[in-house]
Amino acid sequence: MELLNDMALFVEVAHARSFRRAADASGVPSSTLSRRISGLEKAIGLRLLHRTTRKVELTEAGQLYFERCRRIVEEARIAHEQLGEMLAQPSGVLRASLPVDFATIYMAPLVAEFARRYPGISFEFDLTPRRVDLVTEPFDVAIRMGELADSNLIARLLARLPVQVYASPRYLELSGEPMHPSDLARHECLGLPKANKWTLQREGEVVEVEVGGRFQVNSVGMFRRLATLDLGVILLPQEIASEDVAAGRLRPVLPQWHGTPTSVYALTETRLLPAKTQRFIEFLHEHLGQRPRGAE
Structure with missing residues (x-):
């Protein structure tokens, strides 16, 4: 624990580049900071700081030690914070x-x-x-x-969202309703650029179909909106289409068939989180x- 405390004091000084400012921030007297860091340097066997009357500079070893220690000290702080916040509302x-x-x-x-x-x-x-x-x-x-x-990065899977084919009632009235995934090759299919193959499955049966259309858009919101304006068929997670389905602007096509579920992840730099x-x-x-x- 004493080593961790000395590391925390070193990080404070290295960040502030000043014993006086570090003392103000930490509440530890400058003389104590200097003594503790000198002891740390002696224990390591390398000089970490160049001290002058005006400022403090990191040595090459000090810079490396600072980069490593900063993460360790931050994770220790978060660990303490997590225990405390078990009893309080996070903020x-x-x-x-x-x-x-x-x-x-x-x-x-x-x-x-x-x-x-x-x-x-x-x-x-x-x-x-x-x-x-x-x-x-x-x-x-x-x-x-x-x-x-x-x-x-640390990735946590949050959900796998089911995917369905949709079109507007008016589009289906004008263009006819696909009865099999292979029929989609003859329809206007809206989607992301380069997404020219749709894979659909039903009870173990898998069909891959080449699709195309006049619109390729790098925005899900945009091609969803175009579909409600009767411009084609889309392949979309059910959760994103649900509002338009409830309002009657879209309806499922090939309801027994589903696309590959869309994964949603939370990414963090570390497992120790506030x-x-x-x-x-x-x-x-x-x-x-x-x-x-x-x-x-």
Whole structure:
């Protein structure tokens, strides 16, 4: 424990680049900080700091030690915080990166319920399709859909959302209703760029069909809207289509057939999470995939 305390004091000094500022931040006198860090250097056998009358600079060894110690000290702090917050409501700012269309269409009501449940938490959401860097960017968690590329991040599977084919009643009236997945090759199929093959399955039977159409859009919300405007057939998670289905703007096509379920993941840099982040992930895991009222 004494070593961890000395590491924490070193991190404070290295961050502030000043014994005086570190003393103000930590409440530990400068003389004590200097003595404890000198003892740490002696125990390690390497100099960690260059000390001058004006400032403190890290040695090469000190920079390496600071980068390693900062993570250890932060995780120890979070561990203590988690124990304390077992007895209290979590609080603080939750910074999350969310997929644009899924967040707008489906997650917003869940976020509203979570916010009501935890009034001490405030939120900063970044809705973006790009792959954010959880190491260098200030996000507590990223929610992502689809299968993930290999990385050093911690991924927790939140849900596998069932996928269905949909079209508007008017489109089906004008173009006819597909009776088998192979019929989709003759229809206008709306979707993401390069998604020119749809795989559908029914009770162990799997059919892969080449699809095409006039619109390829890099936004789920956009091609969902185009489908409600009678422009084609879409393949979409049921949870995202449910509002339009309930309103009669879309209806299921080939109801016995389903696409490959869409996975939803929570990504974090570490397994040691503040209570606010842990509660958010647990809440989404509990609620994602529960079909909204009015959906089929």
